Amino acid sequence: MAGQTIQIKTETGKQFSAYLVAPSSGKGPGIVLCQEIFGVNAAMREKANFLAEEGYTVLVPDLFWRSAANIELGYTPEDFQKAYALYQQYDENLGVEDIQDSLTYLQTRPECDMSTGLGVVGYCLGGKLAYLAACRLPEVACAVGYYGVGLENVLDELANLKGRLVLHIAELDQFTPPDARQAILQAASQYSNVKAYVYEDVDHAFARPKSEHYHKPSARFAHERTVTALHDMIGPHYDLVALWEEHIRHEFDTRDVPATMATMVAEPYVNHIPTLTGGVGQSQLARFYRYHFVHQNPEDMKITSISRTVGSTQVVDEFIMSFTHDTEIDWLLPGVKPTGKYVEIPMLGVIQFRGSKLCHEHIYWDQASVLVQIGLLNPEGLPVAGVETAKKLLNEDLPSNTLMPSWNSSEGKPIGEGV
Structure with missing residues (x-):
């Protein structure tokens, strides 16, 4: 998939960049993909390209544009410190506004199929923003959050959810300790349009390829659940x-x-x-x-x-x-x-x-x-x-257990109550 960098104008006249990629068919349902704390880097562009292969038109906005426009960080200890500093000063409310602007822009693109709804998918910081966007923006038909941080502090917002929400939670995630995880699961269980999944024995960023905590079976399972929810709510549908x-x-x-x-x-x-x-x-x-x-x-x-x-x-x-x-x-x-x-x-x-x-x-x-x-x-x-x-x-009526030498030994023996 070949993407491009575009500019999105805000209501105040300012602008920020975003990565846009369309499916090979040229058109598909629109998704806003929300970044980790490392910016719109190569890993996020690969995620966007992967979703485009699934048939979606994907937009990845630069959510750090106010403090560090177009920053692309890696995963070294030094880059992690930079990313964490950006995260600590980040205003999530402004982030939701940026997602709103991104959704509005996406609807103007000819590559976006507007016969269905819109989706938001996010990882880490983006996982929480996807959650907030689902709760606050009525045009979001389906949102998926991977290991969002701090969801336990905003569970009351679920009461405003209109579409479907899927949450992927890592069992060993230090940013979502057991008490927080249990609170999220308990809250999610109260809503029929929310599904929260816990992936055993995996850590934060288990779905980022080449990362220290990448776990391919869990990442594949989570992706299948993600795409299934998106298919159900916004398409596309294939025979x-x-x-x-x-x-x-x-x-x-x-x-x-x-x-x-x-x-x-x-x-x-x-x-x-x-x-x-x-x-x-x-x-x-x-x-x-x-x-x-x-x-x-x-x-x-x-x-x-x-x-x-x-x-x-x-x-x-x-x-x-x-x-x-x-x-x-x-x-x-x-x-x-x-x-x-x-x-x-x-x-x-x-x-x-x-x-x-x-x-x-x-x-x-x-x-x-x-x-x-x-x-x-x-x-x-x-x-x-x-x-x-x-x-x-x-023909299931053919004899069973013919390879078991002990099979005849149980003939006529009591089976037991309840069997």
């Missing part, structure tokens, strides 16, 4: 099933690598969990698809759908893949020569989207079942099964 089916059509039917890659974000990744095959990034993944996947699958490979769960940002597909092992399949059986055996295996795919593009695939299956079916693993004496795993998925 993820259609997007996913278009992707697999090019993988297995047309076998068209460029068309497959066109369904994905600029830097996607695929991970076939049992065999560690796939690729990370455009170049590596295109190479994988071209030489080790799309043109290498058996001609009779077939997918039988079992179930599908569709969320706001991902699809979880349960299916049976069947094929004749008449060609070497690098991604599924790397280094194994064709055996001519027919194979049926249950699979599970977790398909994540970013905006209208597929972001990543996590594909799971029981590799032991595959090895049993092609004759490379003798199941005798081992707790593994062959084609039975697929057969029982299709």
Whole structure:
């Protein structure tokens, strides 16, 4: 994403700068992104670009313009001291006014889709400002605050909230000690349009990549919750099933690598969990698809759908893949020569989207079942099964517990009350 620096005029005639970035489609719902105490630095611009990939037009105002215009700080001890000094003298009420001016400006931009509402997202200082903006500015349909500092002191403002509010709280955040966290959670529980989430064993700034406290699983979970709330309140809305089916059509039917890659974000990744095959990034993944996947699958490979769960940002597909092992399949059986055996295996795919593009695939299956079916693993004496795993998925009436030697020993024994 390529953003630009623009100028926003206040009602008093003064102006301050902001970073603006639009989605690849050229237009999307508007979000004001509120900075940490380090200014509109590279990390904040990356956050804006990331949200733009999700389909939003994002504006990041310089909230320190009155005291240190256009300052960009890093995360060294020296820069932290500068940032903390700016934070201590910061007037949050003026900050909300700046968010109001930013929202007003955003609505004038052709890149902003005004058919829906507006959103505010913030981190650290910006997390509290997002909270205050949600409570004070009626045009804010959805606000998200990451580890906002001092929320426990302004909980009474929740009574004025009109839209939806999502709060992400770090369990180990020294700026939000346990008593403060409990007060926030208690207050949030009183409102149906407020959701507060606590992320265990993580600290302040857990969602800032490359930071000392960055925790990728928590950051991803928080982002999914953020985007889900934004989708619900201001859009955009995508048909993820259609997007996913278009992707697999090019993988297995047309076998068209460029068309497959066109369904994905600029830097996607695929991970076939049992065999560690796939690729990370455009170049590596295109190479994988071209030489080790799309043109290498058996001609009779077939997918039988079992179930599908569709969320706001991902699809979880349960299916049976069947094929004749008449060609070497690098991604599924790397280094194994064709055996001519027919194979049926249950699979599970977790398909994540970013905006209208597929972001990543996590594909799971029981590799032991595959090895049993092609004759490379003798199941005798081992707790593994062959084609039975697929057969029982299709017919739950087939016997259970056949691999448990102790199963017959419980026959006729009392089960107990309440069971």
